[in-house]
Amino acid sequence: MNTRxxxxxxxxxxxxxxxxxxxxxxxxxxxxxxxxxxxxxxxxLTSDPIVSPEELIELEDKVSKISMSFESDSSILLKHSDKPAVEYSCEQMGFRSQETKTWKMLIEILCFEPHTFSFGSAYIYPDGGREKRYKCKDYDARWKLYDELNKKLLVFFKREFGWNFPAGYKLYESLAEKSDREKSFKFSVNPPLLQTNTTAVEGEGSLMADIEKQFLSLNESDLVLKIEMLNGDDISIDSSEPPENLVAAINVGKEKFEWSDDTVMKLICT
Known part of the structure; x- marks a missing residue:
């Protein structure tokens, strides 16, 4: 018997x-x-490549041997060293479509001499001194667009040629002989080979006049609302509204409603 x-x-x-x-x-x-x-x-871990001074000099030399030119509203010609020029569409270069702001800006630079660009003025000083200033929203908008354009071209060159760029590399530089604000690409920009596109033929003045037509029918209140929308804080880089629309709308206001510079400044600056 078991005992528990x-x-x-x-x-x-x-x-x-x-x-x-x-x-x-x-x-x-x-x-x-x-x-x-x-x-x-x-x-x-994935990180930006470390580039030595010698490698950077070699990379700059490679970039300088690139030449780009306008081919059509949706494509460019790219020539590397002594190799034949190759046509690339905006989609092949990483742009969503030919209607994006970044692509339109690239085409504008390629079409019009001297093939340079500028961010514009960051501030306006109405009194001529440095005490009082207004921030220009157009400066931030253009900086964002050119920064996005630079990034897209870097990705394209890396994919196409296998080049590794260091962090923060810019494919453009300041033109010291003109102004720090004036920029140009480090690669060559050639004039359009065929002047068949109306943008290249008519010139910048005629192009701006065509853009202004869409604002001529607006009354003053509607034009002000349109300018405020174009100059809004939440600017989309891939929006189909090019920055020239803002300039064109302001031109219409000056000509049609006789806006003064002070009126324009209040509309576009904060």
């Missing part, structure tokens, strides 16, 4: 057993954390 034994635990022994188990669990947890950290450190 009543088991009993001392309270202190039980507490000691629980404490020991907790220490073992904590030790295992720490070991797992160290193991995971070692595993993650063995995986290389």
């Amino acid at each position: 034994t009543n088991l009993s635990f001392d309270k202190n022994d039980l507490l000691s057993l629980i404490a020991t188990s907790q220490r073992h669990i904590e030790t295992l947890t720490n070991l797992l954390s160290v193991s995971n950290a070692l595993d993650s450190s063995s995986t290389p």
Whole structure:
């Protein structure tokens, strides 16, 4: 006959057993954390390539041997060194369509001499001094567009030619002989080979006149609302509204409603 034994635990022994188990669990947890950290450190992290001064000089030389020219509203011609020119569409170069602001800006630079661009003035000083100033929203808008254009071209050149660019690399530089505000690409820009496109033939003045037509039928209140929308804070880089629309709308206001410079400044600056 089996005798049933009543088991009993001392309270202190039980507490000691629980404490020991907790220490073992904590030790295992720490070991797992160290193991995971070692595993993650063995995986290389993606970062911008480190370029030596010699490699940077070589890269700059490669970029300088690129020449780009206007081919059509939706494509450009690209020539590398002594190789034949190749046509690339806006989609092949990473642009969503030919109607995006960034693509239109690139085409504008390629079409019109001297093939330079500018961010414009960051501030307006109405009194001629430095005490009072107004921030120009158009400056931020243009900076964002050119920065986006630079990034798209960097991605395209890397994909097409296998070039690795260091972080923050710019495909443009300031023209010291003119102004720090005036920029030009580090690669060559050639005039359009065929002047068949109306944008290239008619010239910038005629192009602006065509853009102004869409605003001529607006009354003054509607024109002000349109300018405020074009000059809004939430500017979309891929919007189909080019920056020239803002300039054209202001031109109409000056000519049709005789706006003064002070009136324009209040509309576009904060």
